[in-house]
Amino acid sequence: MFIYLSQPSDLGTDMSSSTVSGANLWGPPSAGLQGRSKPLPLSSSIRRRRWGGSCWDGGRKILCASTVRLRNWGDGPPALDTCNSSISKNLGVRKDVGGESDVLIECKDVHKAFGDKQILRGVSFKIRHGEAVGIIGPSGTGKSTVLKVMAGLLAPDKGEVFIRGRKRHGLVSDEEISGLRIGLVLFFFKKVFQSAALFDSLTVRENVGFQLYENSKMSQDQIAELVAENLAAVGLKGVEDRLPSELSGGMKKRVALARSIIFDNTKEVVEPEVLLYDEPTAGLDPIASTVVEDLIRSMHMKGEDAHGKPGKITSYVVVTHQHSTIKRAVDRLLFLYEGRIVWEGMTHEFTTTTNPIVRQFASGSLDGPIKY
Numbered sequence: 123m124f125i126y127l128s129q130p131s132d133l134g135t136d137m138s139s140s141t142v143s144g145a146n147l148w149g150p151p152s153a154g155l156q157g158r159s160k161p162l163p164l165s166s167s168i169r170r171r172r173w174g175g176s177c178w179d180g181g182r183k184i185l186c187a188s189t190v191r192l193r194n195w196g197d198g199p200p201a202l203d204t205c206n207s208s209i210s211k212n213l214g215v216r217k218d219v220g221g222e223s224d225v226l227i228e229c230k231d232v233h234k235a236f237g238d239k240q241i242l243r244g245v246s247f248k249i250r251h252g253e254a255v256g257i258i259g260p261s262g263t264g265k266s267t268v269l270k271v272m273a274g275l276l277a278p279d280k281g282e283v284f285i286r287g288r289k290r291h292g293l294v295s296d297e298e299i300s301g302l303r304i305g306l307v308l309f310f311f312k313k314v315f316q317s318a319a320l321f322d323s324l325t326v327r328e329n330v331g332f333q334l335y336e337n338s339k340m341s342q343d344q345i346a347e348l349v350a351e352n353l354a355a356v357g358l359k360g361v362e363d364r365l366p367s368e369l370s371g372g373m374k375k376r377v378a379l380a381r382s383i384i385f386d387n388t389k390e391v392v393e394p395e396v397l398l399y400d401e402p403t404a405g406l407d408p409i410a411s412t413v414v415e416d417l418i419r420s421m422h423m424k425g426e427d428a429h430g431k432p433g434k435i436t437s438y439v440v441v442t443h444q445h446s447t448i449k450r451a452v453d454r455l456l457f458l459y460e461g462r463i464v465w466e467g468m469t470h471e472f473t474t475t476t477n478p479i480v481r482q483f484a485s486g487s488l489d490g491p492i493k494y
């Protein structure tokens with residue numbers, strides 16, 4: 123499995139101080155930047171400050187939450203120990219029970235606590251090939267936590283995560299599981315309004331091609347071409363040399379989307395890809411939201427990009443609070459409340475269900491089982 127983050131932080135970070143420019147660098151300079159025919163158009167000092175996508179263990183490269191600051195929350199364990207490669211081992215193979223071969227990701231009875239705060243209390247669901255799934259529910263109920271567990275960036279305390287039927291043990295490494303690429307696309311730092319969270323001192327080209335510069339054997343020219351192609355797919359042309367500060371909020375999100383769909387097309391085997399979007403339209407005006415929602419749809423295998431080509435994303439999961447995103451970008455919904463999935467249904471059932479929790483949430487009423 124190949125995990126990448128389309129935004130470098132927001133994983134167990136100190137929320138109040140999460141900025142890209144405050145990034146940590148783990149491990150030695152990237153192998154992906156060595157031995158290239160042309161040097162990256164980045165000074166090494168910038169690279170030292172900005173490029174932190176990998177950690178090293180016994181010579182193995184593990185792509186991880188690139189710029190996450192490890193920290194403890196209260197008395198709990200480290201919020202993330204993505205560099206602890208020893209826990210990415212011992213994959214068990216699960217039998218394909220009951221014709222479940224189209225299940226890409228399954229969470230089974232997942233529990234997760236932070237310190238003494240129990241967040242997930244037995245979350246179970248499946249994401250199938252070709253699906254567009256939304257996770258909704260009240261604030262703080264653990265939606266982003268579920269995404270991080272699915273992405274392999276947080277390990278459940280109890281319960282299991284299966285990736286194409288294979289049980290994941292611990293956290294993810296890019297070498298020990300194959301067959302599914304999972305991308306976690308984060309758009310915001312919690313509590314700090316900073317759209318798309320691009321690397322602020324890198325150009326759009328460098329931001330979008332980040333993973334390929336780091337992890338592929340592609341030449342600079344090949345990457346530049348692919349970056350231009352992926353930017354065009356999200357309706358952006360000629361912005362490659364701009365810095366994020368020179369883009370509008372909506373353009374930044376599109377750049378983040380282009381970064382999430384770019385992949386090494388020189389590889390012989392192209393794995394299915396699941397994208398996990400965390401609040402892609404938060405903070406956008408209604409029209410900009412529509413643009414992003416349609417882009418998410420267009421990048422899906424059932425959609426088509428700006429050039430009429432079918433999208434590359436096999437399945438995706440969106441965490442959102444926005445009604446428009448639920449309606450426009452999602453087919454099936456999971457409702458998370460008090461640490462469990464309390465309702466599942468198709469999007470059109472969201473407003474017609476008799477489930478009192480969902481009804482209250484959908485109507486925004488203060489009366490009902492959800493207490494604030």
Ligand SMILES: Nc1ncnc2c1ncn2[C@@H]1O[C@H](COP(=O)(O)OP(=O)(O)OP(=O)(O)O)[C@@H](O)[C@H]1O
Nearest residue numbers: 134195201236241260261262263264265266267268
């Ligand atoms: N790394 C962490 N360490 C400690 N507590 C955490 C950590 N990550 C999340 N939490 C806490 O877990 C709870 C669930 O957080 P999470 O971000 O998953 O909720 P959410 O449903 O996505 O919320 P929102 O809708 O407000 O974005 C919150 O109380 C949050 O403060």
